[in-house]
Amino acid sequence: MHTIAVIGAGKIGEVLLSGLLKAGWQPDRLVATARRGERAELLRERYGIRVLSNEEACAEAEVLAIAVKPQDAAALMADLGQHIPREKLLISLCAGLPTSFFTKWLAEGTPIVRVMTNTPALVDEAMTAISAGPHATAAHLALAEELFSPLGRTIRVPESQQDAVTALSGSGPAYFYFLVEAMTDAGILLGLPRQVAHDLIVQTAIGSAIMLRDSGEHPVKLREAVTSPAGTTISAIRELENHGVRAALLSALEAARDRAKEIADQNL
Numbered sequence: 001m002h003t004i005a006v007i008g009a010g011k012i013g014e015v016l017l018s019g020l021l022k023a024g025w026q027p028d029r030l031v032a033t034a035r036r037g038e039r040a041e042l043l044r045e046r047y048g049i050r051v052l053s054n055e056e057a058c059a060e061a062e063v064l065a066i067a068v069k070p071q072d073a074a075a076l077m078a079d080l081g082q083h084i085p086r087e088k089l090l091i092s093l094c095a096g097l098p099t100s101f102f103t104k105w106l107a108e109g110t111p112i113v114r115v116m117t118n119t120p121a122l123v124d125e126a127m128t129a130i131s132a133g134p135h136a137t138a139a140h141l142a143l144a145e146e147l148f149s150p151l152g153r154t155i156r157v158p159e160s161q162q163d164a165v166t167a168l169s170g171s172g173p174a175y176f177y178f179l180v181e182a183m184t185d186a187g188i189l190l191g192l193p194r195q196v197a198h199d200l201i202v203q204t205a206i207g208s209a210i211m212l213r214d215s216g217e218h219p220v221k222l223r224e225a226v227t228s229p230a231g232t233t234i235s236a237i238r239e240l241e242n243h244g245v246r247a248a249l250l251s252a253l254e255a256a257r258d259r260a261k262e263i264a265d266q267n268l
């Protein structure tokens, strides 16, 4: 069994650590690094894992999962790159950064895999997309899948699609929460108590998501089944179309994709 180091165990790094522990990884196979002492202490207490310096973690683990913010990656790699021998596998979780970003700090031949996951990993329902970067073999991709499959679903995509994946499923949970928040407000407008509105919409979201996943039906079909002739739903749909919600989503995701590219450009 490999030892995995999560370099920069913040929100996403912690999700990965807790998922691996739930999947049966032994705490002595997991190592984390953190910038702040209190964070290190919390991770030690919560998970019983070792929290080391970046350099020690690199020496200890065969797989290095880079989970710092993209804006912190250059400083990290400038310090750490020289301590990473080519036998290690580097897995980047950083939004926007292409695998070519990392190669300049790494020994020639070091394998890199790029991953985009999302926060539903906390409830074992992540969507994780995995791409081979330079020198990543089928075995490296299989190892990345082994690490992320306990957190939910995994798919493989070409690296050229990762910015789009980031815009769609990486950021996706935020769009659904935004929608739930707005629909709860709409319930308040219609006179429902906040808690009732919240409960109604959360269960409706869960039911709709399960139907989308399990029915095998196209979303248009599912929507049509709710939309009665001259009924209530079509009145609401007309307002959504009048307000350009579909166009807003297209623009929103394009903006997220463009921001991923911009992050890369600012850090290259």
Ligand SMILES: NC(=O)C1=CN([C@@H]2O[C@H](COP(=O)(O)OP(=O)(O)OC[C@H]3O[C@@H](n4cnc5c(N)ncnc54)[C@H](O)[C@@H]3O)[C@@H](O)[C@H]2O)C=CC1
Pocket: 007, 008, 009, 010, 011, 012, 013, 033, 034, 035, 036, 039, 054, 067, 068, 069, 070, 072, 075, 076, 093, 094, 095, 096, 116, 117, 118, 119, 170, 171
């Ligand atoms: N939050 C999300 O929904 C998602 C985030 N990501 C990506 O995951 C990465 C991490 O994001 P979050 O967990 O949200 O950020 P975060 O800010 O919660 O975690 C990053 C952690 O890295 C630590 N750090 C920074 N520089 C360090 C260094 N030199 N040595 C050790 N630790 C260092 C910070 O102290 C922080 O705890 C980002 O690159 C982001 O693009 C990917 C998918 C989803």
Ligand SMILES: O=C(O)[C@@H]1CCC=N1
Pocket: 095, 166, 170, 171
């Ligand atoms: O907002 C962000 O930059 C990160 C990447 C995907 C989700 N959160």
